[in-house]
Amino acid sequence: MRRFSAAFFAILVFLLFVQAAEAKGTVEEIAASVTAVSPIPALVRQRMETTVSAIGAQLLTGRRISEVEAERAQQEAIIHEVFDKVLVGYSVESVVLTPGETSRIEIRLVPWADVIRAVHVNVTVEGMPPLVEEMARRDLADVGRVFGEGMQGLPVAASDWTNGVLKRSLQQYMDEHLPEFRADFDVVPGDETRVVLTVYPRLPVVRTIDLSMRSDSIPNFTLLAHRQEMQDNVNMLIGVPVAFVERHEAEFCEFFASSLDAAPSFRAMDLHTAVTMRPGRDMSVMSRSDTKKYLIRLEGWVDISHKDANDRDLVFRFHAGKRFSPKDEFFVQTDIMPQNVRWTWELGYARHLADMTRLIVRYDMREKKFILGGEQEFGRRWMLRYEYRWTDQMGEGAIRYRLHDFLSLEYVVDKKDNWLRVIGNF
Secondary structure (H helix, E strand, O other), X not given: OHHHHHHHHHHHHHHHHHHHHHHHOEOOEEEEEEEEOOOOOHHHHHHHHHHHHHHHHHHHOOOXXXXXXXXXXXXXXXXXXXXXXXXXXXXXXXXXXXXXOEEEEEEEEEEOOOEOOEEEEEEEXXXXXXXXXXXXXXXXXXXHHHHHHHHOOOEHHXXXXXXXXXXXXXXXXXXXXXXXXXXXEEEEOOOEEEEEEEEEEOOOEOOEEEEEEEOOOXXXXXXXXXXXXXXXXXXXXXXXXXXXXXXXXXXXXXXXHHHHHOOHHXXXXXXXXXXXXXXXXXXXXXXXXXXXXXEEEEEEEEEEOOOOOOOOOEEEEEEEEEEEEOOEEEEEEEEEEOOOOEEEEEEEEEEEEEOOEEEEXXXXXXXXXXXXXXXXXXXXXXXXXXXXXXXXXXXEEEEEEEEEOOEEEEEEEEOOOEEEEEEEEO
């Protein structure tokens, strides 16, 4: 029994050895190499070598190396004939097959007469305004490299054969440099080959734009004169891919701001604009234009449940100030009470102790008396203020909350009363 087991084991080892030997004696994979008299574009050469490898795999994979060696001339002739039929612009000059577990196929090509010596790409951006087109062209600045690598050095007649390679390469380039657009191209072959590349926007695109214009230095209504111009500028983004606007957001904001600041009235007031946007299908754009030289305000208020209003329950206040330094402002201020067609005139000086803290001295030109006060802001919405008037020897404190840029609420307290004030900022 032991002799039988030993013999059986020896036979099994022998069979495995024979099987392994047979496996080593077959073709497992194909390595292809394609060359020509003149250099072949890398992308095209890779496609050619893939095609040759596929032909070789179909003919040789799994066959015994010794059989392939015996039929080498015949296999070379078949590869020559098959590959020559799929080529355009080249002819197969020679095929050399080297059998082995990794069999090598080396092919030498001869190009037909005319060769592409240069590739010129003309880019068209469909349906986009000039600024967007300029940005897209900048993103596509070296797109000619895709076509140059794929075509330059090819026979003119082989240009159509490269379409598949060029489409894949172009798609990879677009995904990296301009993913918000898709591209199509037409080739006009010749010694100087021309490529017409057309790019189209991808969805989603901007559909509507809500524009807001604000200022903390001048009355907001004075910006209305420039609203249509600004609206026309931002409307250029309608139809532009949302992702493209997001990617170039800073550049668009800078363009809109500089266009507004170029207006003669803005230059005269030394106004500088900052633009922010929220890209999307329904997009919002906000511009804030301010100056460090002037402070001009027009506001009006209504006092509610003020028992001792003295015809000041409805007041319009105009403030015009000149800043001689970031911290110092001299101003003229007038309050108009329409109930009695009465107004006051005041001269004043404000000292900014910090960005949100300032002390104010005003002189009433009618009463010939001073008014002292101060303001402390907390962010953009909250403010504490206090003033003491020698005209009626009354102190007044208030806390103000800004609902939005045009409307604020204020709770006012003095030694006689407390009331609510609704303030409109024009």
